[in-house]
Amino acid sequence: MTVSSAPSRATLPARMRAAVMTAPGRFEVREAPRPAPGQGQVLVAVDGSGICGSNLPVFEGRPWFAYPLAPGAPGHEGWGRVVAAGPGAEGAFTAGARVAFLSGAAFAEYEAVDAAAALAVPAALGDLPFPGEPxxxxxxxxxxxxxxxxxxxxxxxxxxxxxxxxxxxxxxxxxxxxxxxxxxxxxxxxxxxxxxxxxxxxxxxxxxxxxxxxxxxxxxxxxxxxxxxxxxxxxxxxxxxxxxxxxxxxxxxxxxxxxxxxxxxxxxxxxGHERRREVMMDAMRGAAEAVADGTLDLARLVTHAFPLEAIGEAFAALRDRPDGFLKGVVRP
Ligand SMILES: NC(=O)c1ccc[n+]([C@@H]2O[C@H](COP(=O)([O-])OP(=O)(O)OC[C@H]3O[C@@H](n4cnc5c(N)ncnc54)[C@H](OP(=O)(O)O)[C@@H]3O)[C@@H](O)[C@H]2O)c1
Known part of the structure; x- marks a missing residue:
């Protein structure tokens, strides 16, 4: 996998591609405004986001979900590169730093995330896809x-x-x-x-x-x-x-x-469910260490990668579980 260099702030596009779940079982890839990082946030150029087992009910449809979902939702297993910082987050990461993060709209080219919810991925992980959240x-x-x-x-x-x-x-x-x-x-x-x-x-x-x-x-x-x-x-x-x-x-x-x-x-x-962000971030540090020291072989556990345009197929694979499927990630 190649490392893309971070675009400079001046060259960041005003719009981006994002997946929109328009109805149960249906996605469209649409143009949406690129988010701007707010107070304490960084802007991440998303490299990928995993699809979680907990995403299946919203894909299948339940009476309490409202569609369309926001652009990029329900992607919450993102990783990528920091390309800009909002007020109060300027020193949090160097430009181009690889991060994994907690968020909710990572099926898109960019997402603004709280700097406190982003973890610098250890260099030992190289360019390995790292959906840190799951x-x-x-x-x-x-x-x-x-x-x-x-x-x-x-x-x-x-x-x-x-x-x-x-x-x-x-x-x-x-x-x-x-x-x-x-x-x-x-x-x-x-x-x-x-x-x-x-x-x-x-x-x-x-x-x-x-x-x-x-x-x-x-x-x-x-x-x-x-x-x-x-x-x-x-x-x-x-x-x-x-x-x-x-x-x-x-x-x-x-x-x-x-x-x-x-x-x-x-x-x-x-x-077994944790809601506190600081505990999740500590667990994400533990996750990165376990991958870096070889305890967890993510290359074995992340079995499928799909381009953003094939996000519907990615969700169908989560539902249908073809042979050899364990975890799918979507790469914008
Ligand atoms: N505690 C947490 O923090 C946390 C975080 C994320 C997800 N979750 C939850 O944890 C569960 C697993 O998530 P995941 O991401 O690991 O999902 P996943 O990779 O899609 O795995 C789902 C698991 O459920 C099994 N399964 C599905 N339907 C079944 C059935 N009818 N009978 C028996 N086994 C069945 C699957 O078996 P096959 O492989 O044979 O299909 C597979 O082992 C989900 O409920 C998810 O919402 C919890």
């Missing part, structure tokens, strides 16, 4: 799970978040049992240092993990899908006094939980 989410889930060497950990769902958590847990010295549906995901789990466990009927998977753990079940189970059945399965996989970590976003309605079983087993139930 890796940071995985780091947060891992940290909240408080996984330590010797733990037996089940990860239910080997999508991007599940794969990052499985890898970090294995690298920390845990024994990781990775429950996934697709042969590709199971192969990947093995390559990440986890033991693949094929998805199946709830009782059968519990029995399989009971067998593999000599009846003990797991110290920690991480649910990384966001649906009822994986939540139920993860609950069953935790041993008495163990920890259930809900990493999935349960966006499609209310959940039922067997509170009797949770109480009786004495489970600690942990929400």
């Amino acid at each position: 890796v940071a989410c995985g780091v947060n889930v891992f940290r909240r799970a408080r996984i330590v060497r010797g733990d037996v950990v089940a990860v239910v769902g080997i999508g991007f978040i599940g794969a990052v958590v499985a890898r970090l847990a294995a690298a920390a010295g845990a024994r990781v049992l990775a429950v996934g549906r697709r042969p590709f995901a199971l192969d990947l789990a093995g390559a990440l240092g986890a033991e693949p466990v094929p998805w199946g009927e709830r009782g059968a998977v519990v029995e399989e993990i009971r067998r593999r753990t000599g009846g003990a079940l797991c110290d920690v189970a991480v649910e990384a899908v966001g649906l009822q059945a994986p939540l139920d399965l993860a609950s069953d996989l935790v041993r008495e006094s163990g920890r259930l970590v809900v990493a999935g976003f349960h966006q499609d309605g209310l959940r039922t939980v067997d509170l009797c079983a949770w109480n009786w087993k004495g489970l600690d139930v942990v929400n």
Whole structure:
């Protein structure tokens, strides 16, 4: 991949290309005004943005979403180069600095982001695509799970978040049992240092993990899908006094939980979602370190790249999950 040199401020265009989700399942690439960095913000020439599993409901449509979305939304996994600074952010980065950032409209050529929500990408990462936000989410889930060497950990769902958590847990010295549906995901789990466990009927998977753990079940189970059945399965996989970590976003309605079983087993139930920006930024630093020191091989985890004009195909791949697909990024 080549490094594009940062345009000087004087040559920045007044308009930019941005993807607009006009209706569920429909995108148009439109011209939009290039944003100007406001107080405390920097302007980033976007190099790419990942597509998140949590973007799927807005692509599929739910009654509470209003369309069209703002240009560039819901891209929130961006990285790129700083090309200008607003008032109060002049010294935050050198011009052309590579950054990953927290934002919401990164399916576009430019985005203005808070300097405090941008992380200078370590030089060790070179030009590797670095969607820092989702890796940071995985780091947060891992940290909240408080996984330590010797733990037996089940990860239910080997999508991007599940794969990052499985890898970090294995690298920390845990024994990781990775429950996934697709042969590709199971192969990947093995390559990440986890033991693949094929998805199946709830009782059968519990029995399989009971067998593999000599009846003990797991110290920690991480649910990384966001649906009822994986939540139920993860609950069953935790041993008495163990920890259930809900990493999935349960966006499609209310959940039922067997509170009797949770109480009786004495489970600690942990929400794997982090909202505080400073904690997210610290996790993004941890994510960059894990990539730089080789713990996480992003070249293996980011499997597909699409040009902005093919953003609809990128979302369809997230939905349809073709063989070999784990994480797609969109490159404007
Ligand atoms: N806690 C956080 O900070 C955070 C951050 C981002 C996302 N999330 C949430 O975490 C979950 C995973 O996100 P992601 O980005 O990893 O998404 P992803 O890469 O699209 O992975 C989705 C995972 O769910 C599995 N799955 C989908 N439908 C399923 C079903 N009916 N039964 C069993 N498994 C099913 C997929 O299995 P296959 O691969 O076999 O299709 C895959 O393992 C989502 O709920 C997302 O909203 C949480």
